[in-house]
Amino acid sequence: MTTGVRRRMGVEERRQQLIGVALELFSRRSPDEVSIDEIASAAGISRPLVYHYFPGKLSLYEAALKRASDDLAARFVEPREGPLGARLLRVMGRYFDFVDEHGPGFSALMRGGPAVGSSTTNALVDSVRQAARDHILVHLGVQEPPARLELVVRSWISLAESTALIWLDGRRIPRAELERQLVHDFAALAAVSAAYDAEMAALLHRILRDETADGPFADLVTRLTALAG
Template sequence: MGSTSGAAERAKPAAGGARPARRRLTVDRRREELMAAALELFSRHDAEYVSIDDVASAAGASRALVYHYFGGKQELYVAALRSAAAQLEARLRPQGGGRPLDELAGGLTRYFDFVEEHAAGFAALLRGGPANSSGEIGEVVDAVRHRLLKLIMERMRVEEPGPVLRVTLRSWIASVETAGLDWLERRDIERSALERMLVGQMVALLGAAAEHDPQVGELLDNLVKGEASRSADQGSTGQERTGTDG
């Protein structure tokens, strides 16, 4: 994960001047603050360029305290990523009761709520991906992706996807991750429009996959019928209201 040599020099931008005054905190609260500081730094710099001194300075703690809680930078990095992953997964727990595409859209809204409110954690989590695909770091990122895949399958009422559907859903998850990072960087598209676009992408991907697997075709038919049924219900309700008003 890199050495802490030259930390004082690298810590200058992170410190932003004088080190914040230390406060008495509970063990859990101090750990949370150290992980939050680490996530912020890891979201902006490759892990190898972030030192324990940088984290300590950003959190207003001592280098010795960081080592006391985490043992070293690798342990801190993994703990910080696990914290971000747990927060994201908590946001994505299904609400239940809606049509599959409605629930997918709701899940995307909660996903982007996390992206917007915890930008550092989201960026750091995904920055820990391909370049660190082995070991504990890779396991943290992969666990989040597997959880997302499982949640999507549950919402679509699919117990065991075939290879075509599995590849399609994993490709869509990668698109959502990329869209989240791009939106954080640029913010040149309305969030609601981006969420609608991603739902549309899911439908389009399933349509392409349906040409190669009847299972996907049946799934897509059910999704489309659900949407058509909702549109019909809404139209009927609107007509009833119009008639009543008249």
């Protein structure tokens, strides 16, 4: 971050700098608590110059959210190689990296922040969820998901969001445990759905067939077996 340094920048370069400065400030405090004066000072420019590039705080906030949402959606990108459980565990690791690094900003993105109810904010949140859904289906090798699989995937994405938001409130559960638990949650949701639907049962069988003995899905089976005993 540039502090107290004035230099001539092109329009787009300056806009990107301001977005970066705003994101860094939003990662430490709620966007509601960050003023335009703070952003200007951190960027090394005057308050009026900030308004030259952005009509107001809301437009800067939405631009920062756009960059954050693109970053968060990219955390779900994972090569389709190896067992699904290990892939989802790596995805959850990157997801919680973002949550850990951008706590207040993540909360603002998912809860709307100062732009609660705005069409732009809602669209950004939906874009992250849609990207996550699409990437998970790629991992599953499914292009046109049946209704029950759609329900499993979207329910799991919502669960990951709510788990991350609750975790941010005190971080009372070790992060690594939550990452693994969320992968177990995906398997559990799929297993319950498979009990009602033959197509889901076939998909679950295919997923489990490729798992390794030391993978997260096998770990879940071991834990449940121990409970049943």
